[in-house]
Amino acid sequence: MSVLAQxxxxxxxxxxxxxxxxxxxxxxxxxxxxxxxxxxxxxRLDWLLSIIKWPFDELIGLLVDDILEPLPWxxxxxxxxxxxxxxxxxxxxxxxxxxxxxxxxxxxxxWQQTARTIGYVGVAVLLCVIVGIPLGVACGxxxxxxxxxxxxxxxxxxxxSFVYMLPFIFFFGIGVVPATMVTMTFALPPLVRLTNLGIxxxxxxxxxxxxxxxxxxxxxxxxxxxxxxRPAIATGIxxxxxxxxxxxxxxxxxxxxxxxRVLLQAITTQDVPKGMASGLAFFLxxxxxxxxxxxxxxxxxxxxxxxxxxxxxxxDPERLLATGEGAGADASEGRFARVTAKERLPMAxxxxxxxxxxxxxxxxxxxxxxxxxxxxxxxxxDLAQQSFSGLDASGGSWFGYLxxxxxxxxxxxxxxxxxxxxxxxxxxxxxxxxxxxxxxLVMMACYLLAAPxxxxxxxxxxxxVYVALAGALLASAGSFWWVSLAPHSPLHxxxxxxxxxxxxxxxxxxVILGMAAISGWSFxxxxxxxxDAEVExxxxxxxxxxxxxxxxxxxxxxxxxxxxxxxSEEKLxxxxxxxxxxxxxxIWALAAGLAGLIAALPAAGAFGRGEHLRWRWSTVTAGIxxxxxxxxxxxxxxxxxxxxxxxxxxxGAFLALLGGVxxxxxxxxxLKEFRRSKVYAEDEPAPV
Numbered sequence: 108m109s110v111l112a113q114x115x116x117x118x119x120x121x122x123x124x125x126x127x128x129x130x131x132x133x134x135x136x137x138x139x140x141x142x143x144x145x146x147x148x149x150x151r152l153d154w155l156l157s158i159i160k161w162p163f164d165e166l167i168g169l170l171v172d173d174i175l176e177p178l179p180w181x182x183x184x185x186x187x188x189x190x191x192x193x194x195x196x197x198x199x200x201x202x203x204x205x206x207x208x209x210x211x212x213x214x215x216x217x218w219q220q221t222a223r224t225i226g227y228v229g230v231a232v233l234l235c236v237i238v239g240i241p242l243g244v245a246c247g248x249x250x251x252x253x254x255x256x257x258x259x260x261x262x263x264x265x266x267x268s269f270v271y272m273l274p275f276i277f278f279f280g281i282g283v284v285p286a287t288m289v290t291m292t293f294a295l296p297p298l299v300r301l302t303n304l305g306i307x308x309x310x311x312x313x314x315x316x317x318x319x320x321x322x323x324x325x326x327x328x329x330x331x332x333x334x335x336x337r338p339a340i341a342t343g344i345x346x347x348x349x350x351x352x353x354x355x356x357x358x359x360x361x362x363x364x365x366x367x368r369v370l371l372q373a374i375t376t377q378d379v380p381k382g383m384a385s386g387l388a389f390f391l392x393x394x395x396x397x398x399x400x401x402x403x404x405x406x407x408x409x410x411x412x413x414x415x416x417x418x419x420x421x422x423d424p425e426r427l428l429a430t431g432e433g434a435g436a437d438a439s440e441g442r443f444a445r446v447t448a449k450e451r452l453p454m455a456x457x458x459x460x461x462x463x464x465x466x467x468x469x470x471x472x473x474x475x476x477x478x479x480x481x482x483x484x485x486x487x488x489d490l491a492q493q494s495f496s497g498l499d500a501s502g503g504s505w506f507g508y509l510x511x512x513x514x515x516x517x518x519x520x521x522x523x524x525x526x527x528x529x530x531x532x533x534x535x536x537x538x539x540x541x542x543x544x545x546x547x548l549v550m551m552a553c554y555l556l557a558a559p560x561x562x563x564x565x566x567x568x569x570x571x572v573y574v575a576l577a578g579a580l581l582a583s584a585g586s587f588w589w590v591s592l593a594p595h596s597p598l599h600x601x602x603x604x605x606x607x608x609x610x611x612x613x614x615x616x617x618v619i620l621g622m623a624a625i626s627g628w629s630f631x632x633x634x635x636x637x638x639d640a641e642v643e644x645x646x647x648x649x650x651x652x653x654x655x656x657x658x659x660x661x662x663x664x665x666x667x668x669x670x671x672x673x674x675s676e677e678k679l680x681x682x683x684x685x686x687x688x689x690x691x692x693x694i695w696a697l698a699a700g701l702a703g704l705i706a707a708l709p710a711a712g713a714f715g716r717g718e719h720l721r722w723r724w725s726t727v728t729a730g731i732x733x734x735x736x737x738x739x740x741x742x743x744x745x746x747x748x749x750x751x752x753x754x755x756x757x758x759g760a761f762l763a764l765l766g767g768v769x770x771x772x773x774x775x776x777x778l779k780e781f782r783r784s785k786v787y788a789e790d791e792p793a794p795v
Contacts, residue, residue: 145277156278162234163284163291171226180211180218191399198532199398206391212747213384217369221388224355224365227283228396231291231351236344239295243302243343244328247336253303260296272361286355286363294350298343305339306332345401352393366392443529443783444594451525453588457540458521460582464514464547464575468497468507471569477501478554479690479742481563482629482682483750488562497571505744506554509737510575513550516543517582521589529783537593538722538778541586542730548579549699549734550741557690590723597780601718606711609773613707613728616773619766620700620735624684624693626759628742631680684759692742696735696763703731703770710774722781725774732771739764 149156175183184207191200210221246253271289279285309332317331333340359367366389373382446454472478474494477487480501487501497507520540523531533539555576559566684693708714710724743756743764 149278159288160279160284163230163287166230166233167226167283167287170229171223175222175226176219178222180207180222183222184208184211187395187399191395194399203395203399206395210388210391213388217366217384217388220364220366220369220385221392224367224389224392225396227287227290227355227363227365228348228351228392231287231294231355232344232348234291235295235298235347235351239298239343239347240302240340243299243340244306244333246299246303247306247332248328256299260299263292264296269357272358276361281362283362283364286358286361289358289361290351290354290363293354294347297346297350298340301339301343301346302336305336305343308339309335341400345397348396348400349393352396356389442786444786446525446528447592447594449592450589453585453592454521454525456585457544457582457589458518458585460544460578460580460585461514461517461519461521461540463578463581464510465518467514467571467575467578468503468511470496470571470574472497472499472503472507472571473501474567474569475565476559476563477749478557478559478563478566478568479506479745480504480749481560481566482690483746483754485751487749488560489565491565494569497575500745500749502569503554503571504741504748506550506741507571509550509741510547513543513547513737514578514582516540517547517586524783529785536783537586537590537595538726538781541583541590541726542733544579544582544586545727545730546733546737547575548583549731550737551576551579553692553695553699553734553738554741556695557692558687559690561688587723587727590726594784595719595722595781596784597718597722597777598782599780601721601777601780603716605713605716606776609711609776610704610707610713612773613704613770616732616766616770617697617700617704619762619769620693620697623759623762623766624697626683626693626762627681627757628684628689628693628759629680629682629746630755630757631682632753632755681757684763690742692738693759693763696738696766699731699735699738700766700770703728703735706731707770707773710777722777725777729771729774729778732767732769732774735767735770736764739767 184204187207188200188204191203193200207221211218242256246256271293275285275288275292279288313335314327314331317327322330355363355365356367356370359365359371362368366385369385370382370389372378373385471494474490475492476490477484477495477500481487490501493501495502497503497510499507503510516534517540520535520537520543523535524537529536534542551572555568555572680688682689684696685691706724706727710721710728712721714720739760743760746754746756
C-alpha cells in the first residue's frame with residue numbers, strides 16, 4: 108500500500124505535458140534577472156543616474172519653486188497675456204489672461220497647483236525641445252541615424268503609458284522629478300518624427316542651390332532647412348505639449364504634483380467640488396498652453412479634438428501636417444468698402460446708445476437696499492438713505508461692469524468701422540455691435556424684471572438702470588438698422604439647405620434653460636438660517652459639558668459637528684430660478700431662450716435662403732444667447748463678490764450659462780463667414 112501511495116504522489120508532482128501546471132517546471136526567472144540588473148545599475152551607475160536627474164531637479168527648482176510659485180497670480184496672468192500676444196495675437200493673449208484668472212479665483216490652493224502644473228509641463232516640453240529637435244535634425248540629414256532611431260521611437264509609442272512608469276520608479280523612486288521624466292519621455296517621439304519629416308520635406312533643389320553657391324553645411328541647415336521646416340517643427344512642439352498635458356494626469360499616480368494630484372485625490376475620495384474645480388483648472392491650463400503653442404493654420408480646431416488626434420497619431424504624427432495644408436483663404440487684391448452715407452446715421456445711433464450705457468454705470472442703480480447683493484449679504488437688506496452706482500458691490504455690481512463693457516464694445520464698433528472699415532478687430536463690426544447691443548438689452552431687461560429679496564423692502568431702482576435700458580434699446584435699434592445696410596458678404600457661399608441642425612441645437616439650449624429654471628440658483632447655509640434658538644441651546648450645553656469634562660472633549664466636538672451637519676441638511680434653503688423666494692432670473696433666461704429659438708428659424712433659412720437674411724438673424728440669435736450668458740455671469744460674479752461665506756450660487760446658474768453658450772454657438776458657423784465686402788471696381792462711389 109505504501110508503494111501505491113508513493114506512485115500516486117509521483118503522479119501529482121509530475122503533471123502531464125498537456126496540463127497547465129507543467130509550466131511550473133520550466134520557469135524562466137525574468138523577474139529575478141530584472142531585479143539583479145536594477146540593483147547593479149543602482150550601485151554601479153549611480154553617477155549616471157545622478158547626471159540624468161540633475162537637469163530635471165535644477166529646472167523644476169528654478170521654474171516652479173523659484174519663479175512661478177512665489178510670483179503673484181496677477182503677474183503670471185499678465186505675463187501670459189504678453190506671451191500669447193507676442194507669439195500669436197492679442198485675442199489669444201486676452202483669452203490666456205481670462206482663463207488663468209478663472210484658475211486664480213477658484214482659490215489660492217488651486218492657483219498654486221495651477222502654477223506648478225504650468226511649470227512641470229514647461230520643464231518637460233523644454234527638455235523635449237533640447238533633445239528632440241537636434242535628434243530630429245540628425246535623423247533628417249543622416250539616413251543611418253534615422254534607421255537606428257526609428258525602431259526606438261516605434262517601441263516607445265507602442266508601450267502603454269503605465270509601462271513608462273516602471274523603469275523610472277525602479278531607478279528614481281516616487282516623486283515629482285521621476286513623474287516629469289516619464290512625461291518628457293512619453294511626449295518626445297512626435298517632435299523627433301516631425302522634425303525629421305520637416306527636414307526631409309525641404310525641396311532638394313533649394314538645398315543643392317545653396318550648396319552650389321558655396322554655403323557650408325551649417326549655413327545650409329540654419330538658413331535653409333530649419334526655416335523651411337519651421338511649420339513641421341512647430342506642429343511637433345504643439346503635439347509634444349498636448350501629450351505632456353495628457354500624461355501629467357496619469358503621472359500623478361507616481362507622485363507628480365500640480366492639478367493632476369488634486370484631481371487624483373478628488374477621484375479617490377469622491378470629492379465632487381474638488382474634482383470639478385481641479386478639472387476645470389486643468390482644462391483651462393491645457394487650452395491656454397495649446398492656443399499659445401499651436402500653429403496659426405490649426406487655430407480653428409478645438410482642444411478636445413486636438414488632444415484626441417495627438418493621442419491617435421502617436422505612431423504617425425506626420426499625418427497631422429496634412430490637416431493644416433490649404434487652410435485659410437488666399438489674400439486677394441481689393442479694398443474694403445467705405446462707409447456710406449446711409450450707414451453713418453445708424454452707426455451714430457448705436458454709438459449714442461453705447462455711450463448712454465457707459466454713462467449709466469456712474470449714476471444711481473440702487474437705493475435703500477441691494478437688489479442681488481441683499482440675497483447673499485445681510486448687511487445689504489436695509490441701507491436706508493443710501494444710494495449706489497452701477498459699479499458698487501451693493502449697486503449694479505457685475506451687471507454694471509458688464510453694461511460698461513458692452514457699451515464700450517458698441518461705441519468702439521462704430522468708431523473703428525468709421526476710422527478703418529473692415530480692418531479692425533473681428534467683433535468691432537456691424538454684427539459685433541448688434542450682438543453686444545442685444546446682450547445688453549437682455550441683461551438690463553432681466554435686471555429690471557428680477558424680484559428683490561423679501562427682506563429688502565426699502566429697495567428701489569435708480570435712474571442709472573433706466574438710462575442703461577434706454578441705451579440698450581437705442582443701441583439695438585441702431586445696430587439692427589446698421590446690419591441691414593452694412594456691405595458684408597460671406598467668404599464662402601452658404602449652403603442652400605435649411606440648417607435644421609442649428610434649430611435642433613437651439614431647442615437643446617432651450618431645454619437646458621428650462622432645466623436651469625427649475626434647478627437651484629442659490630444655496631443658503633448661513634448661521635442664522637441653520638441655527639435656531641433650540642440648536643444654539645444644545646450647542647451651549649455641549650460646550651459646557653466639554654468644559655466640565657475635558658476628557659470627553661473629542662467626543663463632544665464630534666457630537667457638535669454631527670448636530671450642525673444635520674441642521675445644515677434639514678434647514679438648507681434652496682432657491683430655484685422660478686419661485687418668488689428668489690430673483691426669478693431662471694424664468695426670464697428661459698423666456699430669452701425661447702426668443703432665441705424663434706430667431707434661429709430664419710437664421711437657419713426656414714423663411715428664406717437669402718445669405719444676408721440668415722446673417723442678420725444669426726446675429727440676433729447670438730446676441731440673445733450672449734445676453735443670457737451675461738445675466739448668469741452677473742448673478743454668479745455678484746454673489747462671489749459680496750455674498751456671505753455660506754451663501755452659494757447653485758447649479759441652475761451654471762446650466763443657464765451653458766444654455767446661453769449653446770444658443771450663441773448655433774450662429775457661429777454663419778457669423779464666422781461674414782466680413783465687410785471688398786471692392787475691386789474703380790467706380791466705387793466716392794466717400795461722403
